[in-house]
Amino acid sequence: MLANNLSEEFLTVTESLVRIRNLTFYRGNRPIYDNLDLEVQRGKITAVMGPSGTGKTTLLRLIGGQLRPHQGQIEINGRNVPTLKQAELYEIRRNIGMLFQNSGLFTNLTVFENVAFPLREHTRLPEAMIRDLVLMKLQAVGLRGARELMPSELSGGMARRVALARAIALDPQLIMYDEPLTGQDPIAKGVILQLIKRLNDALGLTSILVSHDVAEALSIADYVYIVSDGKVIGEGTPDEIRHNTTSAIQQFIQGLPDGTVPFHYPAKNYAEDLL
Amino acid sequence: MINQLQSLGRISIDTCTSIGRSGLFLTQVLFRKPRIRRSFPLLIRELYSVGILSLPIILVAALFIGMVVALQGHNTLAKFGADAQMGQLLALSVVRELGPVVTALLFAGRAGSALTAEIGLMKTTEQLASMEMMAVDPLWRIVAPRFWAGFISMPILALIFNAVAIYGGSWVAIDWLGVTSGTFWSNMQAAVGFRVDIVSGIIKSLVFGLVIIWTAVYQGYDCVPTAEGMSRATTRTVVYASLMVLGLDFILTAMMLGDW
Numbered sequence: 291m292l293a294n295n296l297s298e299e300f301l302t303v304t305e306s307l308v309r310i311r312n313l314t315f316y317r318g319n320r321p322i323y324d325n326l327d328l329e330v331q332r333g334k335i336t337a338v339m340g341p342s343g344t345g346k347t348t349l350l351r352l353i354g355g356q357l358r359p360h361q362g363q364i365e366i367n368g369r370n371v372p373t374l375k376q377a378e379l380y381e382i383r384r385n386i387g388m389l390f391q392n393s394g395l396f397t398n399l400t401v402f403e404n405v406a407f408p409l410r411e412h413t414r415l416p417e418a419m420i421r422d423l424v425l426m427k428l429q430a431v432g433l434r435g436a437r438e439l440m441p442s443e444l445s446g447g448m449a450r451r452v453a454l455a456r457a458i459a460l461d462p463q464l465i466m467y468d469e470p471l472t473g474q475d476p477i478a479k480g481v482i483l484q485l486i487k488r489l490n491d492a493l494g495l496t497s498i499l500v501s502h503d504v505a506e507a508l509s510i511a512d513y514v515y516i517v518s519d520g521k522v523i524g525e526g527t528p529d530e531i532r533h534n535t536t537s538a539i540q541q542f543i544q545g546l547p548d549g550t551v552p553f554h555y556p557a558k559n560y561a562e563d564l565l
Numbered sequence: 566m567i568n569q570l571q572s573l574g575r576i577s578i579d580t581c582t583s584i585g586r587s588g589l590f591l592t593q594v595l596f597r598k599p600r601i602r603r604s605f606p607l608l609i610r611e612l613y614s615v616g617i618l619s620l621p622i623i624l625v626a627a628l629f630i631g632m633v634v635a636l637q638g639h640n641t642l643a644k645f646g647a648d649a650q651m652g653q654l655l656a657l658s659v660v661r662e663l664g665p666v667v668t669a670l671l672f673a674g675r676a677g678s679a680l681t682a683e684i685g686l687m688k689t690t691e692q693l694a695s696m697e698m699m700a701v702d703p704l705w706r707i708v709a710p711r712f713w714a715g716f717i718s719m720p721i722l723a724l725i726f727n728a729v730a731i732y733g734g735s736w737v738a739i740d741w742l743g744v745t746s747g748t749f750w751s752n753m754q755a756a757v758g759f760r761v762d763i764v765s766g767i768i769k770s771l772v773f774g775l776v777i778i779w780t781a782v783y784q785g786y787d788c789v790p791t792a793e794g795m796s797r798a799t800t801r802t803v804v805y806a807s808l809m810v811l812g813l814d815f816i817l818t819a820m821m822l823g824d825w
Contacts, residue, residue: 356694356698376702381700384700386698387698390691391691392691394694397692408699412700453695
């Protein structure tokens with residue numbers, strides 16, 4: 291009953307799939323987010339970018355309900371994630387796929403078993419159908435031939451593609467990518483970018499892409515948020531972001547070593563320190 | 566002075582917080598809605614890796630410990646012309662103390678550390694987080710089968726330890742040192758009580774098993790997800806579990822030898 295209600299709500303068409311309001315989150319005494327507002331449009335790829343250490347991964351964990359904010363709302367289809375009970379949260383998560391930075395593949399399972407894992411856990415499909423579904427997902431990421439390999443035998447790019455196949459195994463509505471391009475060679479980057487775009491368009495997904503690979507993220511995103519110091523410092527389409535004249539955004543986009551984000555970590559006067 | 570007081574207070578608060586968190590963790594593992602059809606295959610797999618794979622070290626250790634106890638016992642008892650009591654000495658030492666305690670220490674070192682490292686590595690490589698995001702509860706899927714497998718394995722391993730140690734001791738006493746077989750076994754049979762000795766040993770091993778496996782899975786689940794954090798968690802499992810086993814052994818022995 292609960293499952294049916296939630297699934298129906300998930301299918302309710304509203305413009306924003308994810309809506310974040312006044313989000314405040316601390317790690318210890320350090321504020322990570324301070325009254326952050328952000329929206330993710332249905333069917334679009336929304337990129338969340340910003341310097342390292344600004345809490346982009348934390349944002350995905352907050353949206354997925356793995357962390358609870360100190361204040362504010364995180365709504366997915368109108369349901370406020372932080373207030374959900376575990377059963378409701380797990381029901382919502384069945385409609386969310388997440389690609390982790392380390393892929394998060396189960397190291398004791400083969401590629402095939404990894405992709406089959408969510409299907410076996412959440413459905414009672416016959417084994418033959420699970421096999422077909424897994425092969426279809428692996429075909430979508432180009433790794434049908436690697437089904438018998440163990441995660442330790444995969445390259446970084448291949449591991450992310452397998453994780454992507456697993457993330458879309460249950461045909462989610464929302465998929466979140468945590469730094470999918472970090473540490474990848476140019477070919478692997480191209481493959482992953484193409485997959486993100488193709489899967490989003492072909493499967494009608496909504497994607498949140500967390501990255502600090504500026505050119506790559508801007509090339510496929512429909513809308514971009516740039517986050518720094520716990521706030522959104524710029525937002526817009528990729529073109530609007532490219533032409534934004536704010537110094538902090540230009541420093542980030544152009545990769546300038548000094549600017550609003552200083553090169554030097556705060557310290558006392560250099561001369562005083564040496565003497 | 567104030568700084569020292571502050572440090573003491575901080576350590577006390579951290580310790581209490583940690584104990585409270587581990588207690589809540591244990592409650593969450595113990596009081597889960599049973600899913601027997603899905604959980605049983607997972608339990609069997611973990612019984613193999615936690616219990617069966619611990620067998621070789623338990624068997625070898627038990628054999629040698631039984632042999633050493635027999636040698637040492639004979640050496641002392643012979644001085645008083647009491648070497649006929651060898652069977653009694655061996656059985657009581659092994660069943661009451663050495664069986665549960667040594668098995669527990671070996672179990673903590675072999676299975677406990679392996680469990681902490683395994684769960685800690687799963688946390689460090691985001692396997693637990695990805696499982697959560699797939700709406701699969703890691704406490705049910707990962708922690709509970711390992712917990713129950715450890716809890717079930719420990720008393721069985723202790724009983725196997727007892728049998729093998731007594732066999733090793735009997736081999737040294739009878740076949741090597743020349744103690745009469747009939748005397749050895751009949752004295753042992755007369756001296757060992759089922760409830761007082763064997764059941765006491767089983768109760769001890771159950772308590773030790775609970776403490777070890779609780780420490781191991783909690784330390785793995787709660788570790789800082791870095792290489793150093795995992796290393797510290799694994800060390801903590803072995804140190805905490807071993808010390809708790811020895812402390813609890815004293816308390817349980819005092820209870821069992823008293824009015825119990």
